[in-house]
Amino acid sequence: MPELPEVETIRIGLEKYLVGHKITKVEVRWRKSLPENENKLVEGYVKKIRRFGKVLSIDLDNGYSAVIHIKLTGQLIYKGSNLPNPPSLSKKIVGGVPGKHTHVTFFLDKGGKLYFNDVRKFGWIKVVKTKDVEEIPFIKKLGPEPFVSAQGKPSGKLTPGLFKQILSKSSRPVKIVLMDQEKIGGVGNIYANDALWLARILPTWSAKSLSPKEQSKLYDAILNVLKEGLKRGGASELSYVTPDGNEGSYQEHFLAYGRKDEICSRCRKAKFKKITLGGRGTYFCPYCQK
């Protein structure tokens, strides 16, 4: 599932293409993708795009917001005259834009269009008053974030002190705690695997068993892998693409994630193992993560 770097990359793209433009019409072809009254968004000008963990909020000047969780396979793709050299759209866009997986289309002034594609249909768009966005249960319960987007929850920053508190309160495996959105916002499977490798910590260790030094190393590792992901425009696993139809490149730089049976690039003494932890593929080096 797209994580903080991917969703932040989408946010930056949407901000570039949507802010200042008016929504003139919203077409819903699959009602479960956008169950509420889409007409509340019509005639609103896009003021800003905020991100809360893995969720985006397109805020309009008419007091309404479209809150979007792309989940596993959602894509937000922009086409318009202000995208001067439209790239050849990624092969990850199955069925075209628009196509059979386009469930919602936002029509904008000056001929722009924002398409919501979603092959698996797990994603959702909620139409809510902007003042109520932070009351949506998913956002309300969201834990603090390793780095908060300029537009995000003002109080939601994960400090080293807060991180240590969160770990020391849980006996669950540390990787599961990292991925729990109610504990820490935005970290998912890819970046949890890579951060644990970077900090030389086994994913299965009980969170509260980490020493203060290990806690600090893990905190720094999380920041490092998320920054690296963001720098590379995210990881294009599954269906992730940017709003202009490009792919990210972090998948070419995975540290541990997806590297089963490959030699560990750090110790060169063991091959990565894969286990399932909390239902998710978990990769580690049995030699140097201990």
Ligand SMILES: [Zn+2]
């Ligand atoms: Zn190793």
